[in-house]
Amino acid sequence: MKTNSRSNNAKDRFDIRDCKKTMKAVVTTGNGGYEKLDYRDVPIPELAPNEVLLNVLAAGINNTEINTRLGWYSSKVTTGTESLTTAEKEKLDAKQQGDGGWNEATPFPFIQGTDCCGRVVAVAPGGNESILGLRVLVRSCMRSQGWDSLENIWMASDFDGAFAQFVKVPETEIFPVKCDWTDAELGTIPCAYGTAENMIHRAEVAKGEHVLIAGASGGVGSAAVQLAKRRGAVVTALAGKAKLEKVQRIGVDQVIDREKDIVDILGEKSVDVVIDNVAGEAFGGMLKVLKRGGRFVSSGAIAGPIVNLDMRDFYLKDLTLIGCTAWDKPVFPNLVSYIEKGEIKPLLAKTFPLENIVQAQQEFTKKMHVGKFVLIPPPVDDVSA
Numbered sequence: 001m002k003t004n005s006r007s008n009n010a011k012d013r014f015d016i017r018d019c020k021k022t023m024k025a026v027v028t029t030g031n032g033g034y035e036k037l038d039y040r041d042v043p044i045p046e047l048a049p050n051e052v053l054l055n056v057l058a059a060g061i062n063n064t065e066i067n068t069r070l071g072w073y074s075s076k077v078t079t080g081t082e083s084l085t086t087a088e089k090e091k092l093d094a095k096q097q098g099d100g101g102w103n104e105a106t107p108f109p110f111i112q113g114t115d116c117c118g119r120v121v122a123v124a125p126g127g128n129e130s131i132l133g134l135r136v137l138v139r140s141c142m143r144s145q146g147w148d149s150l151e152n153i154w155m156a157s158d159f160d161g162a163f164a165q166f167v168k169v170p171e172t173e174i175f176p177v178k179c180d181w182t183d184a185e186l187g188t189i190p191c192a193y194g195t196a197e198n199m200i201h202r203a204e205v206a207k208g209e210h211v212l213i214a215g216a217s218g219g220v221g222s223a224a225v226q227l228a229k230r231r232g233a234v235v236t237a238l239a240g241k242a243k244l245e246k247v248q249r250i251g252v253d254q255v256i257d258r259e260k261d262i263v264d265i266l267g268e269k270s271v272d273v274v275i276d277n278v279a280g281e282a283f284g285g286m287l288k289v290l291k292r293g294g295r296f297v298s299s300g301a302i303a304g305p306i307v308n309l310d311m312r313d314f315y316l317k318d319l320t321l322i323g324c325t326a327w328d329k330p331v332f333p334n335l336v337s338y339i340e341k342g343e344i345k346p347l348l349a350k351t352f353p354l355e356n357i358v359q360a361q362q363e364f365t366k367k368m369h370v371g372k373f374v375l376i377p378p379p380v381d382d383v384s385a
Contacts, residue, residue, distance in 0.1 A: 020044075024378055025164030026357050029109045031071040034358045042111075045160065045168040047124040052171045054118030054136065055380050058187030059162035059354070061364050061373040062219060063302060065112040068157055080280055080304040106157070113162030113375070114140045114155055117186035120174065121380075127171060135183075136174040137336065138162070140190045141327040152326040163354060165377045175336050185346035186339075188372035192219035193227070193335050193344070195299050198327045199275050200227050201334075203297040207232030209272040212262070212289065214282060216252065217243040217370045219347075220299065224275045225250050226344045233273075236266065238282070246370040250347065263288045269317075273297065280304035287313040297322040347371030354378065 022041040029036045047053055067073060116138040120131045140155040155161045155169065177186060205211060211228045215221040216237030228235050229251050237252040244255045256265055262285050271289045274296045280303025287310070290296060296319060301307075313319070338344045349369040352360040354377040364373050 023165040024354065025111050026113075026354060027109050028065075028069055028112050031069065031106070031108070034361070036069055037357055037361075038109075039355050039357065042164070044166050047122060047168055049124050050127070050171055051124050051168050052120050052127065052131070052174060053122035053166055053168050054116065054138070054174070055121045056113075056116055056118045056162045056165055056167055056377050057135070057183035058115075058117040058351075059113040059375045059377070060115030060187045060189075060191065060219070061360055061375060062114050062191045063300070064114055064154075064191065065156065065163075066361055066365065068106055068112065071106075078304070078306050080302055107159070110156075111160040111162075111164050111167075112156045113164065113167070114157070114191045115187055115372075115374075116140070116155070116162035116167060116169075116190065117183050118162070118167065121166070123171070131171075131174075131176070134174075134176045135186075136176050137186060137190055137332075138167075138169050139173045139175065139194070139327070139332040141194060141325075142170065142173055143326060143329075147329050150326045163357065163375060163377075165380060175332060177336055177339055179339050181339065181346060184351050184374045184376065185348050187374040188219070188346045188348050189335060189339070190332075192372060193223040194327055194331055195220050195277070195324070196223035196227050196275070197335055198331045199297045199299055199322075199324045200224065200231065201328055201331055202322050202324055203273050203275070203295045205231050205233050205273055208234065210234045210236065210270065211273045211275060212236045212238070212266070212271045212286065213252075214238045214258070214274070214276040214278040214286065215302065216247050216255070218277070218302075218367075219372045220277050221275075222247070222250055222347050222371055225252055226347075227338075228275070230338065230343055236271070238262065238278075240367070242368070243370055250370075258282065261285065277301070278303045279307050281307075283307035284310060284313075287317075287319065290317065290319055292317045293319070295320045295322060297324055299324045349373055351376055 023044045025042045027038045120134050142153050144153045145151045211233040213224050217239040235252045236254040237247050238258045239247045241257045248255050266289045268288050269291045274286045276298050277300030279301035349371040351374045354375045
């Protein structure tokens with residue numbers, strides 16, 4: 001891995017008070033097409049008690065930012081994300097807007113960016129000044145009512161995120177990371193790896209179990225491959241034909257073209273756990289291949305949210321269906337430990353300057369890459385007074 005080029009030495013820190021009052025950011029102004037992404041100057045966030053200000057070093061791109069802008073989370077939308085991200089369907093019909101956050105209004109205008117690798121540059125009055133200068137990752141899924149409740153809020157869905165030079169977050173949600181990864185490599189981690197680790201944690205994947213991972217070339221899927229293999233699972237991956245060779249390289253035991261019939265290839269009752277964020281037409285087949293007592297864990301539905309469920313597959317085989325949105329408490333600390341121990345590696349596909357977000361999202365939606373795209377904001381020297 002390349003050594004990170006930005007120093008963590010106290011003498012190299014800049015003072016936020018020496019900066020202008022504004023920063024560069026991408027403001028998402030509403031549901032719609034790329035014209036809703038406005039790269040402009042906005043005020044640097046002001047800290048409330050128990051918050052910290054981060055200089056954003058790298059911010060990954062995820063399906064969730066595009067889906068939120070398009071309004072795909074609306075219950076009125078019944079198609080997969082690919083049908084919404086083609087040029088002719090970049091804009092949603094008016095009837096699909098207004099509840100793009102699954103029957104909750106998205107707080108437009110706001111700054112998206114769910115992944116953040118950043119450096120602590122300011123703390124609220126009375127905060128812990130010893131963390132100033134630390135390079136950190138942000139836990140983007142936050143359990144807003146404590147760990148006894150599944151209620152959660154997400155950075156960049158419920159409040160401003162990391163597509164900017166600075167972002168403010170609760171101090172409890174930052175995690176220092178000591179490693180030789182670059183900023184961009186760390187920027188691949190939070191959303192995809194957090195989601196994947198949460199699914200694997202909830203499903204209690206164990207050594208020797210056969211795990212089927214759908215969408216294995218994407219950010220969450222490729223992360224799940226590494227994290228399942230780390231636990232000693234036997235991994236079969238589903239991916240597009242053009243990506244099978246690349247997916248094979250990240251350590252899977254078997255790859256299958258997603259257009260093939262997995263029941264014919266694997267056989268019924270052959271898989272212990274299915275890890276899926278795809279859904280769509282493949283859903284029924286994935287239930288067929290699960291063994292009696294198998295677990296199906298889902299964090300998304302990019303191929304289509306409406307599926308055919310044969311209840312006989314569900315109840316006659318004593319299956320467990322596990323939905324995953326709220327991250328469990330061990331998930332993010334676990335990820336940081338895996339990074340620091342060298343047990344996982346980043347899958348960085350490409351970086352783009354923040355101002356080129358439209359180009360980055362256009363290329364992202366072509367789905368020709370394996371791993372993550374990451375945006376790099378302008379260096380803070382560009383905002384110095």
